[in-house]
Amino acid sequence: MIIRHLSLTHFRNYARLELDLPPGPVLLFGDNAQGKTSLLEAIYYLATAHSPHTTSDRQLINWLAGQDSLIPSARIVGEVAQADRLCKLDITLAVEPTANSHEGRFRKQIKINDIPRKSAELAGKLMVVLFLPQDVEIIGGAPGLRRRYMDDLLCQVDADYAQALSTYTHVLTQRNALLKQLAERGGDPDELAYWNEQLIQVGASITLARRAAMAELEQAAGPIHRDLTGGQETLSLNYQPALDLGRLGAPKSQMLLPIEILDSRSKISDSDAALVFSAQLQERQAEEIMRGVTLVGPHRDDLRLLMDGIDLGIYGSRGQQRTAILALKLAEVEWIKARAGEWPVLLLDEVLAELDARRRAYLLACINGAPQALMTSTDPDLFNSQFKARARLLRVNRGQIEEVAG
Numbered sequence: 001m002i003i004r005h006l007s008l009t010h011f012r013n014y015a016r017l018e019l020d021l022p023p024g025p026v027l028l029f030g031d032n033a034q035g036k037t038s039l040l041e042a043i044y045y046l047a048t049a050h051s052p053h054t055t056s057d058r059q060l061i062n063w064l065a066g067q068d069s070l071i072p073s074a075r076i077v078g079e080v081a082q083a084d085r086l087c088k089l090d091i092t093l094a095v096e097p098t099a100n101s102h103e104g105r106f107r108k109q110i111k112i113n114d115i116p117r118k119s120a121e122l123a124g125k126l127m128v129v130l131f132l133p134q135d136v137e138i139i140g141g142a143p144g145l146r147r148r149y150m151d152d153l154l155c156q157v158d159a160d161y162a163q164a165l166s167t168y169t170h171v172l173t174q175r176n177a178l179l180k181q182l183a184e185r186g187g188d189p190d191e192l193a194y195w196n197e198q199l200i201q202v203g204a205s206i207t208l209a210r211r212a213a214m215a216e217l218e219q220a221a222g223p224i225h226r227d228l229t230g231g232q233e234t235l236s237l238n239y240q241p242a243l244d245l246g247r248l249g250a251p252k253s254q255m256l257l258p259i260e261i262l263d264s265r266s267k268i269s270d271s272d273a274a275l276v277f278s279a280q281l282q283e284r285q286a287e288e289i290m291r292g293v294t295l296v297g298p299h300r301d302d303l304r305l306l307m308d309g310i311d312l313g314i315y316g317s318r319g320q321q322r323t324a325i326l327a328l329k330l331a332e333v334e335w336i337k338a339r340a341g342e343w344p345v346l347l348l349d350e351v352l353a354e355l356d357a358r359r360r361a362y363l364l365a366c367i368n369g370a371p372q373a374l375m376t377s378t379d380p381d382l383f384n385s386q387f388k389a390r391a392r393l394l395r396v397n398r399g400q401i402e403e404v405a406g
Contacts, residue, residue, distance in 0.1 A: 001080065001081070001082045001083075001126070001127060001342050001343060001344065001345060001371060001372070002021070002023050002080070002081050002345060002371050002372040003021050003043060003078050003079070003080055003081075003126070003345060003372065004020065004021060004079045004080070004081050004086075005018070005019065005020050005021065005078065005079040006018075006019045006021060006039070006042065006043065006076075006077070006078050007019075007075070007076070007077040007078070008039075008042055008074075008075070008076055009073075009074060009075040009076075010061060010062040010072075010073060010074045010075070011038065011042055011060060011061070011062060011074045011075070011076055012035065012038035012041065012042075012060060012062060013033075013034075013035045013038055013062065013398070013399045014035060014038065014039075014042075014062065014399045015062060015399060017039075017399070017401065019039075019401060021372070021374070022372075022392050023371050023372055024370075024371075024372065024373070024390065024391065024392070025367075025370075025373045025375065025387065025390065025391040025392070026372070026373070026374045026375070026391060026392045026394060027375050027376075027377065027380060027383060027387075027388065027391045027392070027393050027394065028040075028374065028375065028376045028377075028394050028396050028401075029376070029377050029378065029379075029380045029393065029394070029395060029396070030378070030395050030396040030397050031378060031397075032378060034396045034397050034398055034399070035396050035398070035399045035401075036349070036376035036377075036396045037053075037349050037350075037376060039374075039376075039396070039401075040130065040347045040349050040374060040376060041053055041060075042076050043078065043126075043128060043345065043347060043374070044128055044130050044347060045060070045076055045091065046076055046078045046089045046091060046122075046126050047122065047125075047126040047127060047128045047156060047345075048122070048128075048152055048155065048156065049091065049108070049110060049119040049122055052130060052132065057093055057106065057108065058093075058095060058106055060074055060093060061073065061074040061093055061095065062074060071094050071095065071096055071097070072094065072095045072104075073092060073093060073094035073095070074092070074093045074094075075090070075091070075092045075093070076089075076090070076091045077089065077090045077091075078090075078126065080125060080126045082125075082342070083342060087112065087113060087125050087126070088111075088112070088113050088114065089110075089111075089112060089122070089125060089126060090110070090111040090112075090114070091108065091109070091110050091111075092107075092108070092109045092111075093106070093107075093108055094106075094107045094109075095107075110122065112125060118163075118166075119162070119166070120155070120159055120162035120163040120165075120166055121159060121162075122155075122156075122162075123155060123156060123157060123158055123159035123161075123162050124156070124157060124159065124340060126345065127156045127157060127336050127340060127342075127344040127345070128156070128344050128345045128346070128347055129329060129332045129333050129336065129344045129345075129346055129347065130347045130349070131326075131329050131346070131347065131348040131349065131351040132349050132351070133349070133350055133351065133353075133354050135325045135329065136318070136321045136322050136325050138325060138328075139305050139312050139313045139316065139321045139324060139325060140312070140313040140314070140316075140321065141313075143300075143301070143302040143303075146302060146303040147298075147299070147301055147302070147303075149303070150210050150213065150214065150301075150303060151165055153213065153217075153332060153335070154209055154210070154213055156336070156344075157336060157339045157340050158209065158339075160205075161205075161206070161209050164202040164205050164206055164209075165202075165206060167198070167202045168199065168202045168203055168206055168297075168298065168299075171195055171198045171199050171202065172199065172294055172297065172299060174195055175192065175195040175196070175199060175294055176292070176293055176294055178191060178192060178195060179192070179288055179289055179291075179292045179293060179294065180292035180293070182289045182292070183289055183290060183291065183292035184292070189285060189289060192285070196278070196281055199277075199281075199294070199297060200274045200277045200278050200281070201270075201274060203243075203277055203297045203298050204243070204270050204271075204273035204274040204276075204277050205270050205273075206298040207241045207242075207243050207245075207273055207277075207298050207301070208268060208270060208273055210239060210241070210298070210301065211239055211241065211245075211268075213335070214237050214239040214303060215237075215239075216335055216338070217237060217328070217331050217332070217335050218235075218236055218237040218331075220330075220331035220334040220335055220338075221235055221237065221327045221328050221330075221331035222234065222235055222236070224327040224330050224331055224334075224366075225323065225324065225327035227362070228323050228326065228327055228359060228362060229323060233307050233308055233320075234307065234308050235305065235306070235307055235324055235327055235328075236305075236306045236307075236309075237303060237304075237305060237306070238303070238304040238305075238306055239301070239302075239303050240301060240302040240303065240304060241298070241301050242296055242297055242298065242299075242300035242301050243273060243276050243277050243280065243296070243297075243298075244276060244280060245268060245273065245276060247276050247279075248268055248272050248273075248276065277296065277297070280296045281296055284296055305324050305328070307320060307324065312324050322354060322355070323359070326355070326359060326363065330363070330366050332344075333346065333366075333367070333370075342371075343369075343370050343371050343372075345370075345371075345372045345373075345374070346367055346370050346372070346373035346374070347373075347374050348367075348373065348374070348375040348376070349375075349376050350376055350377060350378070351363070351375075352364075352375070352377065352382045352383070353377070353378075353379065353382060360382070364383075364387065380393070393405070
């Protein structure tokens with residue numbers, strides 16, 4: 001899988017960009033704030049329909065470049081070559097004027113091969129693995145960062161998961177609104193039954209999908225981490241679902257085993273998980289009504305990274321956390337290849353500057369076979385002459401890109 005062509009209009013600091021991208025390694029270099037990261041962000045947005053850097057899509061629009069337009073907007077278009085077919089991805093972001101708001105109404109339109117689609121339908125169309133210096137915050141940051149990490153990974157390869165997550169988010173919002181109403185004004189708790197049924201159905205499937213994915217990811221990350229640490233440390237992933245799956249007889253020590261090697265006592269179906277979810281909602285209904293918020297479900301999950309059984313988010317050094325996240329990201333590559341049958345596009349933003357020489361060499365060796373890898377750097381000297389000889393070198397300056405000889 002590779003991106004053959006990228007088109008940006010009024011996106012971040014790009015007024016207009018038409019860029020052909022070749023297979024193999026591509027090195028984007030230049031000073032800070034010139035557009036290197038924004039280009040990777042645009043590609044990531046095509047794959048996931050959200051930005052890794054902001055929670056407000058309005059910030060992606062280049063308002064100065066589009067100030068002459070009647071409707072401020074940005075557009076990202078990518079041509080993706082995957083196996084034996086081409087796919088055109090097209091996302092438009094626009095702010096339409098309204099009489100009721102000076103900020104206007106934000107609109108996002110996604111098209112796949114010129115046909116309007118939902119974001120869940122992007123799954124499998126463009127798969128990427130993004131390496132960022134701030135990824136280390138996944139380990140020690142808020143649980144929401146780790147839930148988003150799991151969701152971003154699964155949504156790229158599993159359209160059913162992406163749809164379930166979208167449904168769950170909608171149902172959770174509606175259920176929380178009802179709980180708040182019951183807390184403030186009273187009413188009939190039986191009104192929760194409708195939303196409970198929907199929440200349970202999709203919530204159970206989300207939990208089991210995360211459980212299986214993290215088990216598989218651990219199998220890939222463990223050997224990579226051992227290589228990075230010279231066999232001195234062992235990395236494990238501890239998925240902590242809000243659903244008490246232990247009620248079904250699955251020992252905690254087996255909760256992360258890959259599904260195919262779980263014994264019969266530990267295999268859990270969607271219906272089994274749904275029964276657990278239903279029971280927990282019933283048990284905590286009075287507390288939820290009192291607090292006006294849903295207290296059970298995948299939105300309360302967490303994922304902890306452990307080194308030799310020690311929680312890296314609490315006790316790990318910055319170096320240990322950085323090594324663990326590098327192993328996790330490289331494991332993502334292997335996991336996507338196993339799930340989807342092909343390489344994802346690799347996006348590495350100033351990552352080499354964060355690594356020592358040995359880990360830098362290890363990373364470059366691991367991605368050597370990637371059909372396409374885009375890397376950014378303010379210092380191209382971090383890359384050896386052999387790498388630069390086979391890479392396409394692109395200088396980025398004020399939203400303009402020019403190719404230079406290696």
